[in-house]
Amino acid sequence: MRVKICGITKLDQGIAIARLGAQALGFICVPASPRYVSPETIRLIVEQLPKNVDRIGVFANTTIENICQVAAESNLSGVQLHGNETAEYCDRLREFLPGIEIIKALRVKTPETLATAAVYAVRVDTLLLDAYHPEQLGGTGKTIDWMMLSEFRPQCPWLLAGGLTPDNILNAIDSAIGYNFSGVDLSSGVEIAPGDKDLTKVAQLFAKLSQLANHR
């Protein structure tokens, strides 16, 4: 199972979280977020990570030019689109960044949001389901109603996000497991404060995940 820990801002925490077992680290490139990190800082962290750890930049409602510039400056292996990006936008981004993983986040308000996955699933590499919040784009600590996931069968791999913690992770995975489910993404559920990760909670998370037969 793929485990992505998002909202990394500090070098020592990034290295420690990769050592604990995260396959992907996320860096918030949305300037309004309290977890924002500059391309220079991302690059400093990324240079110290093992090569097999995915380096994902999180963007929302920005220009393709900005994403391309930050991806190059930060040496990202993937980009996560967390705003209202259209399917056509994803197509254009793919043309500009052919070798980069594109993750489209859907902020799930109602079951109808899940129906929009079909249009993205044939264009991006990975989908990510996060909870909807009226004022915030992400990192809200709110969970999706996992009951909605029983019918979710997208045509590409997908990650579950939104308010996941070491305490609820096994129940969340139990609800999500099914067609093309590929892993989980956590941010505020393993933090002391926005952008400051709690390594004890991250270790607790991996201890919980080790109870799953297919974790590695």
Ligand SMILES: O=C(O)c1ccccc1N[C@@H]1O[C@H](COP(=O)(O)O)[C@@H](O)[C@H]1O
């Ligand atoms: O974390 C942020 O500040 C953020 C800002 C803008 C877009 C996305 C953001 N975070 C993403 O939100 C999800 C879920 O976070 P949480 O576990 O509920 O705290 C995660 O994918 C973050 O990458």
